[in-house]
Amino acid sequence: MDNSQIIQIRSFSRAVTRRVGALDESYLRRGRPLGEARLLFEIGPEGAGLGALRSRLGLDSGYLSRMLRSLEAQGLVSVEKLDGDARSRRAMLTEKGRAEHAAYDALSDELANSILEPLSAAARDRLVGAMAEVERLLAAASIAVEEEAADTEEAQQCLTQYFNELAERFEEGFDPGKGNATTESDFIPPRGSFVIARLDGNPVGCGALRMIDAETAEIKRMWVAPSARGLGVASRMLRKLEAISASFGAKTVCLDTNRSLKEAQSLYKRQGYDEIARFNDNPYADHWFAKRL
């Protein structure tokens, strides 16, 4: 690993916690413990269930309860029984609580503004652009690719989005039923596998493989959500699927793709796949690739 990159990251983290970290401390500035301020902020104008608050803020139930009593005593929050379940409760901001919430909001805006204010318009654009880039790439770095079952609701959501996109992009349209001998039951180990890429728990991509014979795996269903493209998610999924194929005994991985999926073709070439002759009768395939593991 490039050492100068590590040094830059450490330096960045120091600089940001020093300069932008002040933004967090602004919560403190309204004469309230940080914990209560965060809680007030997290409850928000719409209110929130106590369970959700506990898990989002990572609080002990006793601790949460005590802080809520304190906020109630300050007249900022009311806790009401609501749902069908009379055990679970919901915290809501009172009138005064909403005003307080708005004040924190204004403070945060003000602090963000104080960062922009000294800069020229051009420098502001550059700063905001670079922040967006950092945020996006930090998100990319926290994407995890894991083997999962293909029949869960989330897997199905990925596949639906994948099929919708194919229908939109293929010149000839796309009908999932047509000439498609593969089903999700092919993606169950050890005859196949299914991976999902997740960002903060939410699926942002999927990919599948099935063994077409003892030494050959076929990659299918490679899809990345539009919001996560350009971050290397596809190649990470591909590498994961190749590793799984190898563990199933595959010596070769092959796949097909449509002429309209240009990015996919260049990805496969970049990852060491060579174009080969047609090896199946998929009516939507125009190019066929293979790679020896």
Place this chain on the structure above:
Amino acid sequence: MDNSQIIQIRSFSRAVTRRVGALDESYLRRGRPLGEARLLFEIGPEGAGLGALRSRLGLDSGYLSRMLRSLEAQGLVSVEKLDGDARSRRAMLTEKGRAEHAAYDALSDELANSILEPLSAAARDRLVGAMAEVERLLAAASIAVEEEAADTEEAQQCLTQYFNELAERFEEGFDPGKGNATTESDFIPPRGSFVIARLDGNPVGCGALRMIDAETAEIKRMWVAPSARGLGVASRMLRKLEAISASFGAKTVCLDTNRSLKEAQSLYKRQGYDEIARFNDNPYADHWFAKRL
């Protein structure tokens, strides 16, 4: 102010404290209170005077003392009388303390590495580049331009660097004495003024003005340290000097510049200065500018 920029900054700060903030919490991971860990880290392999530690970490003297006793008890730190002054003391890491310091260092590296690891080489470059840009522009945003006396040691250091640079850049060389009727005593209010731009307390630029008659101010000594160029420091100093000029009753601000200082000329034009006829006999001046306030 552009609201989408403020939203981006707030979103950035949330993302960064969540993802990189973990880097700070790594200090906690060695089963030691954060305060002690920070202190250990700040003492560093070379050791540090207690006064320096107090000011750098912003600690109460009693608090520091207690933490040092605790680190001593753990065998990580020794505190010795050293300098001439037998009251002041110096904290040094023991052998064990240095090992602990190195362990924190390795932990930070590891965390930085864990951010890079999932990314492709191209994405790493982009992330690190964007981090450098953010860091640089956050620094720029924290630069403060203030009116100060021109005869302090720091002001003199700025001017020395300014003159050295002129000597390097002017084709004809530069001799501060030659044809230079202006001295620092001209930069004392209300006949003149001097501003210094500081980043974290360190001077990174200066500029001066003197009134050449009741309604005309002249800008002199505009200089920005190479490390702080391209961040809009010069235009901020210029605006500050114009505001001061106006408060002294000036209706017009004028200045001269050498043909080799291209950035300066474009800055003045950008800021609304028009080129005018020669108004002084400065042998190093090739262009003359003026702006009505």
Place this chain on the structure above:
DNA sequence: TAGTTTACCTGACTCAAGTCAGATAATTCT
């Protein structure tokens, strides 16, 4: 040389943050 200042230390405190072991009431399971 006596008084003041400085650099550090000690003890006694406060307050925030968080943990843990039950208690209580509603709900679900058998």
Place this chain on the structure above:
DNA sequence: AGAATTATCTGACTTGAGTCAGGTAAACTA
């Protein structure tokens, strides 16, 4: 119906972080 589970609450605790009011010895100042 009775037992187990769940969502929340209460009380008793620990630990960290930090403040404040002195105290001591060395160094400076008039």
